[in-house]
Amino acid sequence: MSVPSKPWDSELVAKWLEGRIEAAARDQATADRRGYGAEDDYDKAAAEEWVCRSLRTTARESEQAAFALRIKQLLDQEDYRITGIHDDRRVERHVRATLRKIAKMTKANEGFENKLRYQ
Structure with missing residues (x-):
């Protein structure tokens, strides 16, 4: 890890x-509410929620290196058990994309101040 500026x-x-x-x-x-045509949007949101819930406890209790290690552990998982989803492969792709995004943010130690709903 590089030396963070903050x-x-x-x-x-x-x-x-x-x-x-x-x-x-x-x-x-x-x-x-939108129905069948919005299944991908539903799965993407479910994946993001699962990732954030999985990381929430680690974020509160640990330092940057431990948080990055937890992200790596989740990326190394074979499958993700999420209920109510429509397509397992699509959700796995969204989970991994979300984890990579948060890993980049963690490594750079920036982006967490952005509280906008849509990112």
């Missing part, structure tokens, strides 16, 4: 994850 703020990361969980839940509800 210190790791585990509370900021945890708050960012909480915000993403709430946004993903709203996105799932919206996609569910």
Whole structure:
């Protein structure tokens, strides 16, 4: 890991994850109301919610290196058990993409201050 320009703020990361969980839940509800044509949107939101929930506890309790290790452990998993999804392969692709995005943010230690709903 490179030397960060600012210190790791585990509370900021945890708050960012909480915000993403709430946004993903709203996105799932919206996609569910739209029906069959929005199954991909639903699966994408479900994947993001699962990732953020899986990382939330680690974010509060650990330093940057431990958080990055947890992301790596999740990336190394073979499959992800998420209920209510429509397509397992699509969800796995979205989970891995979300994990890679958060891994980049963690390595650079930036982006967690962005609280916009749509990212």
